[in-house]
Amino acid sequence: MIINSILGLIITLLNIYSWLVIIAALLSFVNPDPRNQIVQFIRSLTEPLFEFVRRKMPFVVVNGIDLSPIVIIFGLNIIIAILQSLMI
Template identity: 60%
Template sequence: MGYFLLAVAKVLGMALNLYMWIVIISALLTWVNPDPYNPVVRTLRGLTEPLFYRIRTWLPFVRIGGFDLSPIVVIFAVVFLDTFLVNNLVALAQRF
Protein backbone atom coordinates (compact mmCIF):
# COMPACT_ATOMS: atom_id res chain seq x y z
CA MET A 1 0.00 0.00 0.00
CA GLY A 2 2.88 2.34 0.73
CA TYR A 3 4.36 1.98 -2.75
CA PHE A 4 0.96 2.65 -4.30
CA LEU A 5 0.56 5.89 -2.33
CA LEU A 6 4.09 6.91 -3.23
CA ALA A 7 3.37 6.29 -6.92
CA VAL A 8 0.14 8.31 -6.69
CA ALA A 9 2.05 11.14 -5.01
CA LYS A 10 4.71 11.16 -7.72
CA VAL A 11 2.19 11.10 -10.57
CA LEU A 12 0.15 13.85 -8.91
CA GLY A 13 3.29 15.93 -8.40
CA MET A 14 4.28 15.51 -12.04
CA ALA A 15 0.75 16.40 -13.23
CA LEU A 16 0.68 19.53 -11.07
CA ASN A 17 4.13 20.53 -12.31
CA LEU A 18 3.05 20.02 -15.92
CA TYR A 19 -0.10 22.10 -15.39
CA MET A 20 1.94 24.88 -13.80
CA TRP A 21 4.10 25.04 -16.94
CA ILE A 22 0.98 25.03 -19.12
CA VAL A 23 -0.32 28.03 -17.15
CA ILE A 24 3.01 29.85 -17.48
CA ILE A 25 3.21 29.23 -21.24
CA SER A 26 -0.42 30.27 -21.69
CA ALA A 27 0.19 33.49 -19.77
CA LEU A 28 3.29 34.26 -21.82
CA LEU A 29 1.39 33.67 -25.05
CA THR A 30 -1.03 36.46 -24.16
CA TRP A 31 1.86 38.93 -24.44
CA VAL A 32 2.65 38.04 -28.07
CA ASN A 33 -0.94 37.60 -29.38
CA PRO A 34 -0.43 34.40 -31.42
CA ASP A 35 -2.73 33.03 -34.11
CA PRO A 36 -5.91 31.91 -32.28
CA TYR A 37 -6.46 29.11 -34.81
CA ASN A 38 -3.12 27.46 -34.09
CA PRO A 39 -3.82 24.01 -32.54
CA VAL A 40 -1.21 24.49 -29.81
CA VAL A 41 -2.67 27.83 -28.80
CA ARG A 42 -6.20 26.41 -28.83
CA THR A 43 -5.12 23.47 -26.67
CA LEU A 44 -3.38 25.71 -24.15
CA ARG A 45 -6.35 28.05 -23.98
CA GLY A 46 -8.72 25.11 -23.64
CA LEU A 47 -6.72 23.78 -20.70
CA THR A 48 -6.39 27.10 -18.87
CA GLU A 49 -9.27 29.43 -19.73
CA PRO A 50 -12.03 27.55 -17.84
CA LEU A 51 -10.04 27.86 -14.62
CA PHE A 52 -9.02 31.47 -15.34
CA TYR A 53 -12.69 32.32 -15.97
CA ARG A 54 -13.77 30.84 -12.64
CA ILE A 55 -11.07 32.74 -10.80
CA ARG A 56 -12.07 35.98 -12.54
CA THR A 57 -15.69 35.48 -11.45
CA TRP A 58 -14.83 34.52 -7.86
CA LEU A 59 -12.17 37.20 -7.42
CA PRO A 60 -13.10 40.21 -9.54
CA PHE A 61 -10.06 42.16 -8.34
CA VAL A 62 -7.60 39.95 -10.23
CA ARG A 63 -7.85 42.31 -13.21
CA ILE A 64 -5.82 45.35 -12.19
CA GLY A 65 -5.47 47.91 -14.94
CA GLY A 66 -4.75 45.87 -18.05
CA PHE A 67 -3.13 43.01 -16.17
CA ASP A 68 -4.85 39.70 -15.55
CA LEU A 69 -3.55 38.16 -12.34
CA SER A 70 -5.56 34.94 -12.56
CA PRO A 71 -2.54 32.92 -13.84
CA ILE A 72 -0.64 33.96 -10.71
CA VAL A 73 -3.53 32.81 -8.52
CA VAL A 74 -3.57 29.47 -10.36
CA ILE A 75 0.20 29.06 -9.94
CA PHE A 76 -0.08 29.76 -6.20
CA ALA A 77 -2.90 27.19 -5.94
CA VAL A 78 -0.88 24.59 -7.86
CA VAL A 79 2.18 25.16 -5.66
CA PHE A 80 0.00 24.89 -2.55
CA LEU A 81 -1.57 21.64 -3.76
CA ASP A 82 1.82 20.27 -4.72
CA THR A 83 3.29 21.10 -1.34
CA PHE A 84 0.31 20.05 0.74
CA LEU A 85 -1.12 17.02 -1.05
CA VAL A 86 2.01 15.47 -2.47
CA ASN A 87 4.02 15.83 0.73
CA ASN A 88 1.17 14.44 2.83
CA LEU A 89 0.79 11.47 0.47
CA VAL A 90 4.54 10.81 0.65
CA ALA A 91 4.45 11.02 4.45
CA LEU A 92 1.47 8.68 4.55
CA ALA A 93 3.24 6.24 2.21
CA GLN A 94 6.30 6.21 4.44
CA ARG A 95 4.15 5.23 7.44
CA PHE A 96 3.03 2.08 5.61
Protein backbone atom coordinates in the same frame (compact mmCIF):
# COMPACT_ATOMS: atom_id res chain seq x y z
CA MET B 1 3.95 2.32 -1.90
CA ILE B 2 1.05 2.60 -4.32
CA ILE B 3 -0.08 5.81 -2.63
CA ASN B 4 3.36 7.35 -3.16
CA SER B 5 3.19 6.45 -6.85
CA ILE B 6 -0.26 7.99 -7.19
CA LEU B 7 0.81 11.12 -5.30
CA GLY B 8 3.92 11.35 -7.47
CA LEU B 9 1.79 11.13 -10.62
CA ILE B 10 -0.61 13.80 -9.35
CA ILE B 11 2.31 16.09 -8.43
CA THR B 12 3.83 15.59 -11.89
CA LEU B 13 0.51 16.42 -13.58
CA LEU B 14 0.11 19.53 -11.43
CA ASN B 15 3.65 20.63 -12.34
CA ILE B 16 2.87 20.16 -16.04
CA TYR B 17 -0.31 22.19 -15.60
CA SER B 18 1.70 24.92 -13.85
CA TRP B 19 3.93 25.14 -16.91
CA LEU B 20 0.88 25.28 -19.18
CA VAL B 21 -0.43 28.22 -17.12
CA ILE B 22 2.93 29.99 -17.50
CA ILE B 23 2.96 29.33 -21.25
CA ALA B 24 -0.63 30.60 -21.58
CA ALA B 25 0.30 33.78 -19.69
CA LEU B 26 3.31 34.34 -21.95
CA LEU B 27 1.19 33.69 -25.05
CA SER B 28 -1.15 36.48 -23.99
CA PHE B 29 1.73 38.93 -24.42
CA VAL B 30 2.67 37.91 -27.98
CA ASN B 31 -0.89 37.50 -29.31
CA PRO B 32 -0.35 34.37 -31.47
CA ASP B 33 -2.64 33.14 -34.23
CA PRO B 34 -5.81 31.93 -32.45
CA ARG B 35 -6.29 29.25 -35.13
CA ASN B 36 -3.00 27.57 -34.20
CA GLN B 37 -3.83 24.13 -32.80
CA ILE B 38 -1.19 24.29 -30.07
CA VAL B 39 -2.51 27.66 -28.90
CA GLN B 40 -6.07 26.33 -28.97
CA PHE B 41 -5.00 23.26 -26.97
CA ILE B 42 -3.22 25.32 -24.29
CA ARG B 43 -6.12 27.76 -24.01
CA SER B 44 -8.67 24.94 -23.84
CA LEU B 45 -6.81 23.54 -20.83
CA THR B 46 -6.14 26.80 -19.00
CA GLU B 47 -8.93 29.21 -19.88
CA PRO B 48 -11.68 27.42 -17.87
CA LEU B 49 -9.65 27.78 -14.67
CA PHE B 50 -8.72 31.38 -15.55
CA GLU B 51 -12.42 32.17 -15.99
CA PHE B 52 -13.31 30.48 -12.70
CA VAL B 53 -10.71 32.54 -10.81
CA ARG B 54 -11.83 35.76 -12.55
CA ARG B 55 -15.46 35.05 -11.58
CA LYS B 56 -14.74 34.15 -7.96
CA MET B 57 -12.05 36.80 -7.43
CA PRO B 58 -12.89 39.80 -9.64
CA PHE B 59 -10.07 41.83 -8.08
CA VAL B 60 -7.45 39.74 -9.96
CA VAL B 61 -7.95 41.95 -13.01
CA VAL B 62 -6.20 45.22 -12.18
CA ASN B 63 -6.13 48.05 -14.74
CA GLY B 64 -6.62 45.57 -17.56
CA ILE B 65 -3.87 43.26 -16.32
CA ASP B 66 -5.08 39.74 -15.57
CA LEU B 67 -3.36 38.33 -12.50
CA SER B 68 -5.32 35.07 -12.45
CA PRO B 69 -2.33 33.01 -13.70
CA ILE B 70 -0.33 34.16 -10.67
CA VAL B 71 -3.18 33.19 -8.33
CA ILE B 72 -3.47 29.79 -10.01
CA ILE B 73 0.27 29.08 -9.87
CA PHE B 74 0.33 30.09 -6.20
CA GLY B 75 -2.60 27.75 -5.49
CA LEU B 76 -1.03 24.90 -7.43
CA ASN B 77 2.24 25.32 -5.53
CA ILE B 78 0.37 25.10 -2.23
CA ILE B 79 -1.41 21.93 -3.36
CA ILE B 80 1.88 20.42 -4.56
CA ALA B 81 3.57 21.22 -1.23
CA ILE B 82 0.71 19.59 0.69
CA LEU B 83 0.85 16.48 -1.49
CA GLN B 84 4.63 16.27 -1.13
CA SER B 85 4.29 16.41 2.64
CA LEU B 86 1.90 13.43 2.47
CA MET B 87 4.46 11.29 0.65
CA ILE B 88 6.34 8.87 2.85
